[in-house]
Every structure is written in C-alpha cells, then in structure tokens.
Amino acid sequence: MRTHVTDHPLIAHKLTTLRDRSTDSPTFRRLVDELVTLLAYEATRDVRVAPVDVETPVAPARGVRLIAPKPLVVPILRAGLGMLDGMVRLLPTAEVGFLGMVRDEGTLMASMYATRLPDDLSNRQCYVLDPMLATGGTLAAAIKLLADRGARDVTAICLLAAPEGLARLEESLAELHLPVTVVTAGVDERLNEHGYIVPGLGDAGDRLYGTV
Template identity: 60%
Template sequence: MRVHVADHPLITHKLSVLRDARTPSPVFRQLTEELVTLLAYEATRNVKVTPIEITTPVTTTTGVKISEPRPIVVPILRAGLGMLEGLVKLLPTAEVGFLAWSATRRPSSRPRTPSGFRTISPTASASRSDPMLATGGSLAAAIQFLFDRGAKDVTAICLLGTPEGVAAIEAMAGDRDVTLVLGALDERLDEKGYIVPGLGDAGDRLYGTV
C-alpha cells in the first residue's frame, strides 16, 4: 500500500481554515472542493494513459489520453458528496458511482455494510472519496466492496487521516493495489473515535447541520 501525505502550503492553509470552528458551511464547502482538486493531482499521478497522435498548428506529435475503461469516482454518502465536484472538475470524463451505508453510524460504532449503485468493470480503477479517515473501518469496508466488484486498484482521497486509520487500511489491503492520499496526517483518535485535532463532523459542517 502507498500513502501520500500532501505537503504544500496551499493545502495546509485551506485545511487550517476548515479546522476553524467559526468557518461557515458555504466557505467549508468551497474549500473542500478546492482541497479535493489539489489532492486529486497527486491521486491521479499514476492514472493509465494511451498514446495518441495529434496535430498542432505547427506539426504532428504524440500525446496521451486517459485509457479505457475510464476511472470511476465513488463518493460515500453523505459527506463524500462534498468532494465530488472537486474530483470531476479534474477528471470530467470519469464515471461516477456512489456508496451508501445501510444504517446510520456513530463514531464509536462498527461500520455498517455499504451498498453500491453501480457495477465496476473487471479492469476498472476506482477513486474512493471520503473526508475523514478515522478508525479505518468504513474505508476498509468500502475498499473491499470495490475490489469485490472488479476494481483492480483503488485510490482513496481523504482530507484528514490518523495513524490508527492508516494502519487499519494497510492491514486489510495486503498485497492489493491501494493508495491513500491525505491532506494531513493528524495526531490520534480520542476516546470517542474523533480525530484530534481534526475538524469536527465533516458532513454536519458541509451541510449546515451542526
């Protein structure tokens, strides 16, 4: 498994504003979209491409295009929806699928079984988006779900992660092709399963339900 923690002043700045409890929902949504676009540059570094011949105003040369089958972007409802626009802006030709949990989760509870709304082709790459990697239980279930449906590789984009969550994903990934792209690796989980220092409940802050 590969882990990439972004190290860029723009990402750090935007995350600092997201962490601030005074940041209103509209600004939180806008910054989340901007952050995801920045993180997606790293997440798509190894996207598969195919050579093509193109004609410029001067000559003919060889370029590349994203290979078929196209990548599939899979946000997890509901907080993952806040990351979708930032991803499809960078990958406008990507297909989009969705995952939803079968029941409401609490931070200290075990993750429920995810349910999916699309079939992944046998050679597909999946980019899974969820704002927070806390215990890793939900992400592990989502990654397994995608592999069970034919994904050959999975890249997970999270605004924040924890050492506990990264260790959990590494343990479940084994020798499968999994990449984690994080905006920051935070200190730890508290006794209630919240990320410290974190940014609170991303879903509540995205949609104004705090």
C-alpha cells in the same frame, strides 16, 4: 498499502481554514472543493494513458489521452458528496458510483445502506472519496467491495487521516493483494474516545451541510 501525505503550502493553508470552527458552511464547502482538486492531482499520477498523435496549428505532436475503461469515482455518502465536484472537475470523463455507509457511534462499526456501482469493475481504476479516515472501518469496507467486483487498483482521497485508521486499513486489506493508495492533506495526532480525529476539523458532513 501506500500513504501519500501532500506537502504544499496551498493545501496547508486551505486545511487550516477548514479546521477553524468559525468557518461557515458555504466557505467550508468551497474550500473542500478546492482542496480535493489539489489532492486529485497527486492521486491521479498513475492514471492510465496511451500515446496519441494530434495536429497543432503548427505541426504534428505526440501526446497522451486517458484510456478505457474509464476511471470510476466513488464518493461515500454523505460527506463524500462534498468532494465529488472537485474530483470530476479534474476527471470530467470519469464515471461516478455511490456507496451509502453509516458508522454506529456506539460500536464505531460501519454498515452499508446503499450501493450504486457497476457489477463488474474488472481492470478499473477506482478513486474513493471519504473526507475523514478516522477508525478506518468505513473505508476498508468500501475498498473490499470494490475489490470483490474486480477493481484493478484503488486510491482513496481523504482530507485528514488518523494513525489508528491508517494502521487498521492496512491490516484489513493485507490479504487482498490489491494496490491501494491513500492520498491525504494530513495525518493528525490520534482518535479520541468517540472515534473523532484530534485535532481534526469536526464532523465533515455536518460542517459541509450545516447540520449541527
């Protein structure tokens, strides 16, 4: 597993405003949208393309285009939905699947309640959207499901990650033999006793949708 922590002043600026408890939900949603698009540039560095010839108004030119099968973007409900627009803005031709997952706040274990994915993901590049990589259980379960359906490689885009979550994710996926990359705006100090990232930014779903 590879972890890429972005290093860009605009990303750091937007993340700082997201952390601020005084940032209201409309501003939080807009900043998440903008931040995901910036992270997506890093996450799609290895997206598959093929050479193509085009005619400019002046002369022929050689370029590249995305090739089939199309990338699959998979937001994890509910908070991952707040990241979807920012991702498909960069990859408008990508297909979108959905995973509904919930974490038991007592055991911190993730369970799945909804799946809307193609049955066959052979040779597909998948991009999973999950704002907070905290304990790592939710993301590990999602990636294992994609692997079971034949995904070629998986990139997870997270606003923030905890060291414990990254370690658990790497351990959980060690036997998959699937290329996995985590792209995040930051790795914070630790998890608290409730499984929240510290200092973090709170519950991303609540802050996105105004439920507190």
